[in-house]
Amino acid sequence: MGEYTSNDSELFFLPVDSDHKATEFRLFSTAPPHMRAFHLAWISLFSCFFSTFAIPPLLAIIHDDLNLTDTDIGNAGIASFVGSIFSRLAMGPVCDLIGPRRASATLSLLTAPIVLATSLVQSANEFILLRFFIGFSIANFVANQFWMSSMFSSNVVGLANGFAGGWACVGSGATQLLMPLIYSLIKSLGVTSFTAWRVAFIVPATFQIVTALMVLVYGQDLPDGNYQNVQSATNQPRERNFLKVLFHGLKNYRGWILGLTYGYSFGVELTIDNIIDKYFYDRFDLSLQIAGAIASSFSLANIVSRPFGGVLSDIMAKKYGIKGRLWSLWIVQTMAGILCLTLGQINSLYGSIVVMVFFSLFVQAASGLTFGVVPFVSKRSLGVISGMTGSGGTVGAVFTQLLLFSGSRFSTQTGISLMGIMMLVCTLPVTLIYFPQWGGMFCGPKINPTITGQDYLMLE
Template sequence: MRSASPKDSQSATASNDSKLDLEITEARNDSHPGMASMLRPGTNTGGVITSEEYMTEDEKKVQDLKDFGYHKFRWSSLWQPAEINPLNGKSYTFPIFRMTDAYSTAFWLATIGFFVAFLSWFAFSPLMPEAVKADLKLTNPQVTHANMASLGGTAIVRLIAGPACDRFGPRKVMAALLILGAIPSGLAALVTSAGGLYAVRFFISILGATFVTCQAWCSTFYDKSVVGTANAFSGGWGNMGGGVTIAAMIGLFERYRAAGYSPHLSWRLCFPTMPVPCLLLVAGMILLFGKDHPAGKWSQRHQFSGTAVAIAQGEKIELDASERAEYERRAADREKGPAKAANFRAADPADAGKRVATVDTAQSEPITFKRLLVILADPRVWMCIMCYLLTFGLETAMDAALPGLLFTLFQSNTFSAIDAAYAASLYGLLNLYARPLGGVVSDLLFSKYGLRGRVIWLLVTAFSQGIAMIGLGVYCNRDPQFSGVMWFIFLIGTTGFLANGANYGIPAIICPSAIGTVSGLVGAGGNVGGLLYLGIFLAKPGVKKAKTLGTKFWIAGVVNSGAVLPFFALLIPGKFSVL
């Protein structure tokens, strides 16, 4: 065996030095158990990640799949520690049953916060047909106007909540919304007129903006391979609050009636005894047990190695005031500056053409007018807005319209307004499986076909909802049976909620540094859609004897399907394709 020559020794030393130069120093995160380690400010990442040269061919193939968005699902990942993307601190897995894990905590707090917000936001709807309408002597148009007021406020606040999430973090914004929403919820007991009802429902609709914070919070903790699933489960289960509130508020109202209280007082007592305590309790839990970001504080979100890689690739990173203050404090403590101040070495020529995707390195950044214009110029953003306008918009309108439709069609001695409300609540409860399934399928398609797979799934499900609506309208204008109407409601709910779940996995990929802003735009679109559908329902109320009760539904279905069709052009290869 020959001895090592000086030349060999020098080569080995150079190789070792090269490897050492590529190492990323991690800071232990003992203060935030279950969270990923962070990049120490000033760490030299070498500008690009070149660990591939130490991989076998099989390992490279597996890594390529992961880079594309594929991460093999294992049932054990539901309760085992999260597997972390070291570039951004997000989880590749979905450990929802590991309650001590910070990623699981973020998911459940976002979900529960969304749930109680929707429970409170829709609390008026089940009491409106019998209790509130009679007590305040409201006309049918006034009831519709009250429903529209509850949507208008949410659209405005969602547009504000999105940029606020990017600036202050979704955890703080969600807690603030729950606390603010508890105030008008408590004041609902004092309403004595239609004008007062409009005002209270408008301000209660602040709670609807928690959709934005829920999506932004989950997108902050979960990676691109599983973000559709995480957002869909959180959004679907949280949105069930709108269905649960029907049974909960009616049941509470009946208990007060049975206890001897008048209808006038019974419906008023429901608000301070259920929605208000729920909102304040969950807001406290979020502030006490929640974390802003996998890095810990929101001001520390750019301390992962992905930020250093992004800067090395020539991307511009915007720091907000709190981040700059954090780094100035560290500098005063004789620590190096943030990743942007690191001394990067030149990229290895062997790595030419290799680039880490922005979705893997981006962190939420404060929105600017220039960036907002770029977002609004992206047709994929408008696709998400339009599809959510049509699907969630219909859901809010149907939650208000279904109890009245069922009661009008099937009123009898054995079918009361309360029975109609209970039957209508099944529509909202479809969120239990449909939205999560929409997100899971979206992630599976993304792993095989990329963003194109997600978009096809979204467009097909949104278009199908319109077809189901046309079917309901035509059926109701004939001789409808209760079972037939419920089957159409099942089809409408399933297709629409699948589309909602499909939508949730797209904003985090197309605009990863402005997730809150895009979620706010998409969410506001949903409320505008609710106003659109309620306008159609108000213009074409229909009459049972004339067999026109279904007209408003098939008109809404035509609008739905027709509005989705143009976005299929995004799938055509060529000049107008953006996929």
């Protein structure tokens, strides 16, 4: 199964394999359909992260306007995660059935009015409910990763997934910087404080609508077209029964392990996004602005860290096959757990910042490495496996938030240390992942490093 360089070179701007998936990844190209899909995928998901995390930077003003209690704010944060759990799990089989393009755009268009409705909220219960529904939007992450797995061949799929997910996740850091600026700009026009924060939500809602329309108009599900003609694109029938697709994926134990692993990479990242600014503010007596700047740097590291995880996964696969992907995932996430444990123990400001930076690099790279394995678990239920893994990220965030950072059971620094221990424990099941043809971390037949992704995908 090699590259096509004659007929296919006339059809595609990038070299492709026999399934017409791109075998090269050119970051600054917008060539259709492969690189165009990449840019549409990350920009669309970026807008969803921007919307989902647009509220926390303005919480001080929203708190005063709505008379929220600390319990209300905590419950709202958990509600946003809970909403994304169910939507991510559902998004997987939806992508399998109608394609990532329509699935992504539909979800964005459905949740954008809810983001806009934030400007109309009047009570704590309405605020919590809105955060629950806004959380649905980041289920677009599943469509994002599914789309990249449909467009890029095995030798670059980790790289494509890493960049598409990593650049999108930067939205959670960008909103911490931009929403206060948008609020200040509106207020400078003579708008009162309690009105200005409401008007500010027109920006993320509009951004989400625009990117969704771009996906619909300019996107393409597969290299050969959209899902309406998937049979002619793949020369094989596709399962159209929702329950069969869903249960086929749910029966695969590898998906459950990857969901657990992702719960303590991306799930930890979400948890840190919620607590790290307050941690630096309280423990080192910093101003809100400085603590916020430090906090935003954690998410902004996704520009390079998550893509690096995808690159590392592909490099290791070239040398050692699927075994290389699994070993690199286990090592990097274990290192992230050690750094998380250290972060909770260190007592100096500058030492904490240094450890946090290295921690962000490793934990986000582990997320990229996880989705370097996902495309090889199941061909028939790729969307379900992606959804299970993505849902695991938010389940891990909710569980960790409730157990370690809600109430006064543990101090924040103790909670961070315990979270590091949980990461170490929950990464161990990666050693149990085994592919009948290609083995696992410790056993299996000899790996031929020239085997392509389609051969892996033929597994199920």
